[in-house]
Amino acid sequence: MKPFLRKGATALAVVAAAASSASAGTAATAPVFGAHTFAGGNWGGYVSFGSFTTATASWTEPSVTCNSTNDLFAPWVGIDGDGSSTVEQTGVETDCSSGSPVYQAWYEMYPAAPVYYSNAVSAGDRITATVTRTGTSTYQLSISDTTKGWSKSTTRSLSSRHSSAEAIIESPTDSYPAINGGVTFTGVKFNGSNLASTSPSALDADDRNTYTWIPGSIASDGTDFTISRH
Secondary structure, three states: OOOOOOOOOOOHHHHHHHHHOHHHOEEOOOOOOOOOOOOOOOEEEEEEEOOOOEEEEEEEOOOEEOOOOOOEEEEEEEEOOOOOOOEEEEEEEEEOOOOOOEEEEEEEEEOOOOEEOOOOOOOOOEEEEEEEEOOOOEEEEEEEEOOOOEEEEEEEEOOOOOOEEEEEEEOOOOOOOEEOOOEEEEEEEEOOEEHHHHOOEEEOEEEOOOEEEEEOOOOOOOOOEEEEEO
């Protein structure tokens, strides 16, 4: 399994792969989100194992305070990546490299680099993201900002194992901003089934080897949970 790449560490092969899919948005050379590498590592949230064909979740994009220009994270939904070396994922990145939070929606067919959309995203926006396997090796990645009234969808090909589905927060830099209220995922469903009925496993994310982002219990509706720093 390939480790996730920290900001600035993207390989030339990844850059080339990203350039080939630039028509859907802006291809990025860094950072690269990636596969789950170790417990208490770069992923926090819930993952379920099995040959899932669709994963969907919603969240309200949280307001953050940048602690450093290294702070970077994204909530996302996807298929694969825990126990496999590919991930088909889409979400919203918050990047503090400018000193202030910058929000951008993106999709990624890891190990290719993420592709960013130019549509505006702000804290407080309601986001819904869905990844659907439409064929043996084809995926539709859709994301919408219902607050601002836009949606994006792209179909891409990748040879994958279809081994898991997840709703996750991730920081390729291992450095999270202060997130007001944490991140609450709602309506999480895999193959149309409520998260709670898909035998999910909780994952804790590391934050600077000092704090831990821990997902709370799944709500009584079977689909909602909040992940917060401890």
